[in-house]
Structure formats: C-alpha cells, structure tokens
Amino acid sequence: MTLDKKPLRLLIVEDSQNEAERLAGLFRNAGYATRVQRSTSGAELEQALRQDWDLILVTSCEDIAAAEAIRQVRHATQETPLIELAASNDPELITGALLQGAQDALPRGEDERLILVANRELANLAEYRARHAAEQALQEARARCQLLLESSVDAIAYVHDGMHIHANRTYLELFGHLDTEELAGTPVIDLIAPEAHREIKQHLKNQSGKQNTGELACAVIRADGTRPTVRMHFSSAHYDGEPCTQIVIRPHADNAATLEEQPPTIGDKRDPVTDLPTRNGFIDVAQQALAQNHAITLALIRIDRFCALQSRIGMRDTDSLLAALAGLLRKHVPEQILLGRFGDDLFSFLQPDTSTRQAEPILKELLKKVEGHLFDISGRTIQITLSIGVAGLDKTNTCLQEALDRAYRCCDEAAGNALMRYDPAHELAAAASRGNLQAIVQQALESNAFRLLFQPIISLRGDDERERYEVLLRLINPQGDEISPAEFLDAASETGMLTTIDRWVIRHSLQHLAEQLSKGHDPQLFLHLSGASLQDQTFPGWLEDQLNNVQPTASSLVFQIDEADATTYLRQVQTLVQSLVKLGCRITLSHFGREFNPFNTLRHLPVEFVKIDSAYIQDLANPENKEALQNLLGSLHEQGKRSIVPCVESATVLTTLWQSGVNYIQGYYLQEPSHSMNYDFGAENR
Secondary structure: OOOOOOOOEEEEEOOOOOHHHHHHHHHHOOOOOOEEEEOOOHHHHHHHHHOOEEEEEOOOOOOOOOOHHHHHHHOOOOOOOEEEEEEEOOHHHHHHHHHHOEEEEEEEEHHHEEEEEHHHHHHHHHHHHHHHHHHHHHHHHHHHHHHHHHHOOOEEEEEOOEEEEEEOOHHHHOOOOOOOOHOOEEHHHEEOOOOHHHHHHHHHHHHHOOOOOOEEEEEEOOOOOHHHHHHHEEEEEEEEOOOEEEEEEEEEEEHHHHHHHHOOOOOHEEOOOOOOHHHHHHHHHHHHHHHHOEEEEEEEEEEHHHHHHHHHHHHHHHHHHHHHHHHHHHHHHHHEEEEEEEOOHHHHHHEEEOOOHHHHHHHHHHHHHHHHHOOOEEEEOOOOOOOEEEEEEOOOOOOOHHHHHHHHHHHHHHOOOEEEEOOOHHHHHHHHHOOHHHHHHHHHHHHHOEEEEEEOEOOOOOOOOOOOOEEEEEEOOOOOEEEEEHHHHHHHHOOHHHHHHHHHHHHHHHHHHHHHOOOOEEEEEEHHHHHHHHOOOOOHHHHHHHHHHHOOOOOEEEEEEEEEHHHHHHHHHHHHHHHHHHHHHHHEEEEEEEOHHHHHHHHOOOOEEEEOHHHHHHOOOOOOHHHHHHHHHHHHHHHOOOEOOOOOOOOHHHHHHHHOOOOEEEOOOOOOOEOOOOHHHHHHHH
C-alpha cells in the first residue's frame, strides 16, 4: 500500500545512519517509494519540520530524547503520524509515548509490526487529507456558486417559510430594492400581484421538504408600482445548510421571444461590464494571431487587492470601476493591441509581431497612468494599482496555454504596482526557493551546484594500498540545507533527469581524478549508475568520448550497479557491462544479498567487486547473523569476487569481518565522506 501513490516522505530521528538506512529499507521492501531524512538533534529536527512529512519515526538520541522529539514534532504538526521505537516493551514507556502525542510505540526490532502500524497510520493520514481536501473543495465550490449567483443575469432568491432569506443583485434590481437587508424578512407574497397569491402559496407549499420543481407566469409588483409579467421557476434547495425554496425569475415568454429572434453576434463573447472580449473571445483571437505572426506578447493585468476593494465599495461600484479602467486602458494602448476581460480582477493584453522586451514600455506606461489616475465612482474617489505578468510566444514556443500560465505566475509574483516578465532562469530559481525539488535539481544541474563527496574504501587485509573512494552526491537547497539523496533522486526520477545527473557526476569525477593524477596519486573511483542510465544505449559512446578528452584512464572508474536494478534490467545491464569492460572500466554489484536469489544475477555479470548489503552486518553478535554473513562471503570468495562491506560504524564488527575474509571495508568509523580525497591509506599498514 502506498500513500496516494506518491513517494513516502519519511523522517527518522535516529543516531545511527546504518539503522536509519535499515528502517528505510524496510519501507522500500514493503512497496513504498521512500524519501528519507535523518535527524540526530533538536536543531536538525526543527529544521526538518519546516517540510511536510508523511510519517515520523522517533528514537532516543544522544542529543535529543524521544519525549523531547515528540514534543517538538507535535508543536510543529498535529497531522503527521508519529511512531516511537522504544528501547523495550515496557508498558510505562509505551503509555508515556502515547500520552506525549505518538500514534503508537513499539520496541525496536519488531519490523513486521512496524510496517503494519505504519500502514494503518498512513491510511488514516490519507483519509484525513482526502477529507480536508474535500472540505476545501466544498468551500471553494460554495464561493464559486455565490459568485455565480451574484453575477447571474437571472433574478434569484431563496425563501424559507414564505420569507426572503437571500436574493441576488438582479432580483433586487427587478423589484427596485437597494440591498438584501431591505428585502430580508419580506414575504414573497407581498411582491406578487393579488390574483396570483393562491398559486404562489401552493407552489411554496409543494417545495417544502421535497425535491421537485414548478413554474408560474404572473405579474410582480415593483417598488415603483409597475407590474411586469415574469415567469417564476420554483425548486427545492438549501441555503446555509437549511432547506428552502429557490425562485428564479426570467422574462415572460412574450418578452423573451423578441430576444430569441435576434441572431447571435460577436457580443456573445464580450464582457457586459467592460465591453471587452471575454476570456474565450480573447483566446480565439490569440489563436488566430499566433497562426499569422512570428512573435506575440501576452500580458495579464491584475488589479491589486481586488477582494478588499470589492468588499469596501460593493459589487455595483466595482462594476463601474472595471468599466472605467477598461476605458482608460483602451485610451492608452495602440489600436493593434487586443485587450480582454480575462477574469473578475484580470485583464488580458495581446500585441502581435512584438517581443516581450519591445512591449514592456507600453505596459510600464500603463502602470504609471493607472497609479496616477483618480477614478470618480458614485461620488467617491478611488485609486488603484496594477500588477502585470508578461510572457511571449514565438517559433520555439507555440503553446498559448503555457504562455498564459507563465504570464499568470509572473502576475502573481509582481507584488503590486509592478511588471514582471517571464524569465526561465528566474522562474526556475523561484520554484527552487519555494522548495520545488525538481526545480532545485534542474537549477543545480545548470549552475553546477551539486557537491561531490568521497569516502575511502580500505583494504582490511592490508594487501592492497591503492586509493579507492566511493563518490557520493549531495545537494544543498537555496536555504542552505542539505537534501537527502533519496529525496532529490526520487524527484529527478519523476522528471527523467537521472541520466543527466549520472553524467554530471562522471564529468566532475574525471576532473577530480585529473587533479589527483597531477599530484602523484592514482585513485580509483566507485560511481553509482542509476536504472535510467543502465537502459540508456547511448551511455557507452558518451563515456568513451569523455575518456578520450581527459587524462584518467577507464581503469580508474568502477561503476556500481544496484542489485535490484541489475535483476530488473538484466539483459540491458549485460549489454552495458560488456561495453564498459571493453573500455577498461571495472564493475561493482552493490547492495548484494538483498534480492531473493542474489547469486543468480551475479552469475550473468562479469563483476570484479561485490558490495554487501548493510543489513548483513546488523547485530553480528547474533550467531545466526554472523553465520549468514560468513556463508555469503565464502561463496563470493570461491567465485573470485572481491568483497566490500559498507556502513562500518564501530570497531566491534572488525574482528568478525576479518575472520570472515572481507577484502575491503567502508564507513563512518574509518572516515565520513569528505570534500577531498585526502585519506592516508598507508596508515592502515603501519
């Protein structure tokens, strides 16, 4: 089960990196595409909680106790499920965690139970989010319905027990009333000609508590004493959660017939308030202009703080202001420019055969004109400002909707009385600063903002002094915080950027190799290849070109292929490995032993190194775990494979690893990843 079929964002409060990786592996094996981040202190946890998480696992760390971590999480969010992994099954510990705000608590090591509990909590979270989204959608739908009600050309009212409870502007105007308060509490029957009272009462009675409809043609009484004939449509409805009757009033058929006889005109796509083309009319003209011109500038013009303005002056005066603004805009733009009414507070602008830079002076002049203009509306002086977003279309970019979306985003970011022109680099940086992982990755690729770290791989037996390093990739977001590799690589995978990242790492690794060669060193670098690169038939040719242009030789590169990827894409991997070996590169199969039958995959690949999955070095004091590791290593050595054990974090496992015949070791106990290749390999043999 996965949460909304999206990657699981998992935050783990845990001192041990190995244990955090093991926990992450549990969720991946359970079918979750997991993005993981580890925190080991209160400061790191506070920073991590600025992001949204789907699940948080908490243990007691050296720098932050579990109780304090729970308190910190619950201060930041009540929504995210939290599970404490306690030191024991002590009922007091479990109860304490629940009282502090954890959804559950269970002893470390109960992996199957952990996944079951997590499944339950993630299902609850998905249900909560779905309900919250539905509530928001309902509120938005109600707001849209209210807006449609107020802007409808039909006269609409809601009646309960024969009394008005709400009416739209058209209804008020029909009967000559000034506002809803004046009409509130007025019986409907008072607005109807006496000869229709009996039928009106019957219609209102029929709608009470029933879902049916009815119609009545009758005369109504306006405030000025006139009695126009209308057709009233009755239906059951709800207003503010209460059952009521909806009354829709339209002109009588005799009056409507005159209108129906008139042929449709271009006015069908003109806004009645501003007499400018509506959104659909503007888009139709824009499509025609796009077919006839090499370049087009589009702009969206928004009235700043429109909602507050509308609340202050009312809808009637807002319409008057919009009409006056439309007149001002028409007055100050050339005839070849098309203006439109794109939304409630949004005007549109189209200038053919013009780049965005060429259109800027006209638009900036509009900003000044509107800022300095005093609008006289119903005896009040009103001043407004605009925000303008600009985007262009040309031969390389012909998607009108994309240009409109860009202009809309720029309009949002203009921040009042300002113009913003679409700039791909700026938009990418803005998206990155908002925390968009895909944008952060793309920006890092374009600006070389990734960082390479190097962790030594050391001969445990002392019979090999060659310098070997695993190359690790790190990414820092615009706020200066490190993003978990699992997290940003998942984002890169979703947008097909993994092969680009792999090639970035290889190019820069070759540069570092050249620097080391110039200093008299000859290191061998272990580089990860993603599943996307394993399927890329152009990769071997690209790599050969790179090697032809640099000093390092192919034998300095050892490509690491994840066992799961090798199993999934075995035929493609066989073809790729043959090409890489032919170039002189070496191959490592990493996370070995995680799959059900690992030696079956190994049998088909000419690998030189095998990196054991970190799960095999957990709890080596347990005889069964120790025996499993020794059996695995024994089989590898019989086949002539050189073994690497990663994630060595203490001296306690070294004896077992030595006795098992491990060739190479790697981990924080020896040296954590560093920005430079400065490990003293000779010191291990002294």
